[in-house]
Amino acid sequence: MNTKRHRMAADDRRSAILDAATTLLTDQPWEDVTVAGLLDAAGISKGGFYHHFTSKDDVLAEVVLRLSDASISAGEDSLSRCGGTAVERFSAFLAHSARWELSHAAKIAAIVRMAMMEGNGPLFVKLGEESARRCLPLFKALVRDGVAQDAFCVVDTDLTAELLMHIGRMRWPTFLGARRIFADGQRDAAWRMICDRVRVEEGLTNRLLGLESGTVTFPPLTEYWLVLDAEWQNEAP
Amino acid sequence: MNTKRHRMAADDRRSAILDAATTLLTDQPWEDVTVAGLLDAAGISKGGFYHHFTSKDDVLAEVVLRLSDASISAGEDSLSRCGGTAVERFSAFLAHSARWELSHAAKIAAIVRMAMMEGNGPLFVKLGEESARRCLPLFKALVRDGVAQDAFCVVDTDLTAELLMHIGRMRWPTFLGARRIFADGQRDAAWRMICDRVRVEEGLTNRLLGLESGTVTFPPLTEYWLVLDAEWQNEAP
Numbered sequence: 001m002n003t004k005r006h007r008m009a010a011d012d013r014r015s016a017i018l019d020a021a022t023t024l025l026t027d028q029p030w031e032d033v034t035v036a037g038l039l040d041a042a043g044i045s046k047g048g049f050y051h052h053f054t055s056k057d058d059v060l061a062e063v064v065l066r067l068s069d070a071s072i073s074a075g076e077d078s079l080s081r082c083g084g085t086a087v088e089r090f091s092a093f094l095a096h097s098a099r100w101e102l103s104h105a106a107k108i109a110a111i112v113r114m115a116m117m118e119g120n121g122p123l124f125v126k127l128g129e130e131s132a133r134r135c136l137p138l139f140k141a142l143v144r145d146g147v148a149q150d151a152f153c154v155v156d157t158d159l160t161a162e163l164l165m166h167i168g169r170m171r172w173p174t175f176l177g178a179r180r181i182f183a184d185g186q187r188d189a190a191w192r193m194i195c196d197r198v199r200v201e202e203g204l205t206n207r208l209l210g211l212e213s214g215t216v217t218f219p220p221l222t223e224y225w226l227v228l229d230a231e232w233q234n235e236a237p
Numbered sequence: 238m239n240t241k242r243h244r245m246a247a248d249d250r251r252s253a254i255l256d257a258a259t260t261l262l263t264d265q266p267w268e269d270v271t272v273a274g275l276l277d278a279a280g281i282s283k284g285g286f287y288h289h290f291t292s293k294d295d296v297l298a299e300v301v302l303r304l305s306d307a308s309i310s311a312g313e314d315s316l317s318r319c320g321g322t323a324v325e326r327f328s329a330f331l332a333h334s335a336r337w338e339l340s341h342a343a344k345i346a347a348i349v350r351m352a353m354m355e356g357n358g359p360l361f362v363k364l365g366e367e368s369a370r371r372c373l374p375l376f377k378a379l380v381r382d383g384v385a386q387d388a389f390c391v392v393d394t395d396l397t398a399e400l401l402m403h404i405g406r407m408r409w410p411t412f413l414g415a416r417r418i419f420a421d422g423q424r425d426a427a428w429r430m431i432c433d434r435v436r437v438e439e440g441l442t443n444r445l446l447g448l449e450s451g452t453v454t455f456p457p458l459t460e461y462w463l464v465l466d467a468e469w470q471n472e473a474p
Contacts, residue, residue: 156440159437159441170396204396
């Protein structure tokens with residue numbers, strides 16, 4: 001009984017390591033994280049680590065893909081609960097995705113920051129491709145539904161879905177740039193960067209879907225600012 | 238005097254190695270190429286290699302970036318000789334780029350094939366990013382000129398340029414897919430894949446530039462087929 005109480009099940013140990021890694025990731029550079037530090041944070045003995053992961057970077061890969069999968073699930077979930085026209089569903093999906101991403105902004109920003117670091121590119125390429133491969137069907141389904149309902153008028157369903165996903169994924173380097181400016185005390189300039197970026201995305205999304213500007217909508221800009229402002233204020237400079 | 242005749246200048250030796258690598262690349266998998274084989278093909282003694290390159294992959298990087306730079310120069314060159322409206326200049330640029338790429342199709346296809354091979358991703362990511370970084374200003378200038386002339390109506394100059402470049406770069410995996418189908422004897426299906434891809438690109442290009450479909454034009458489809466058909470016929474299956 002005692003043994004049972006003190007020993008986590010294999011799945012729980014694995015999850016505990018991933019949770020610890022996700023937290024450590026937002027607090028310190030990944031290169032400073034050690035396997036010992038990971039186990040310590042997860043409250044697990046050393047023997048457990050290599051049963052679950054081959055290396056520290058293997059943990060990172062799982063953290064990134066777990067986050068990406070959670071984002072996809074949240075998107076699918078929101079769609080399954082959302083009726084309405086194709087335009088309404090696409091807008092709801094964008095709103096839900098934006099809210100989900102914003103509520104996980106610290107983790108996403110930490111991952112994007114790492115991906116952009118010198119020498120880290122190759123490590124993240126495969127992860128980025130894998131995450132895109134898993135996410136693309138959701139975008140394709142959304143575009144296809146709108147085309148089937150005669151609501152969207154696209155040049156090509158698959159390439160449009162790919163471009164829409166590409167635009168969304170390129171958002172975070174801009175947000176990261178805004179965060180750097182914010183940290184320099186240029187609050188208004190940071191805010192303008194985010195507003196401009198979201199407006200451009202909204203414009204390009206409607207154009208690619210063959211819609212009048214403003215048809216498919218992103219959530220109000222204030223939502224972005226409320227979350228990011230609160231988060232960035234809390235961060236050490 | 239004799240020494241001079243037999244010894245290439247340092248720059249020539251470097252070029253000879255790059256030329257030999259470019260040729261070998263289209264004939265055999267890069268993993269089968271050795272430094273000795275490279276030097277042999279270039280007609281150079283071993284001592285010369287490590288003066289110019291740190292490794293075999295360093296040669297590959299130079300081959301890729303040299304090809305990419307040549308493509309950019311050709312594009313800039315064609316624009317400097319081309320007057321007319323922004324739409325005419327953009328069409329001329331697309332025609333010239335397509336012709337340049339088609340006349341270098343074997344090399345480009347070899348590089349794309351390598352980039353898509355398992356395990357090669359990371360090696361090519363940095364090259365792809367560097368090549369994109371060098372190419373982007375040309376696309377931005379073209380879009381900016383059209384906007385300044387009120388000929389293009391874009392959502393955002395920089396992001397539009399980036400998407401247009403992205404679409405063009407994603408063309409080659411499709412062409413490679415067509416080549417595989419062609420090699421299987423499905424000539425008509427391969428041809429349809431290429432036609433569809435070029436039509437979709439033309440449609441998306443005009444849409445992103447805010448133009449009626451068919452305003453900015455790609456070269457006639459027959460040009461693609463004449464070149465690719467001739468090349469693929471010549472290749473070993």
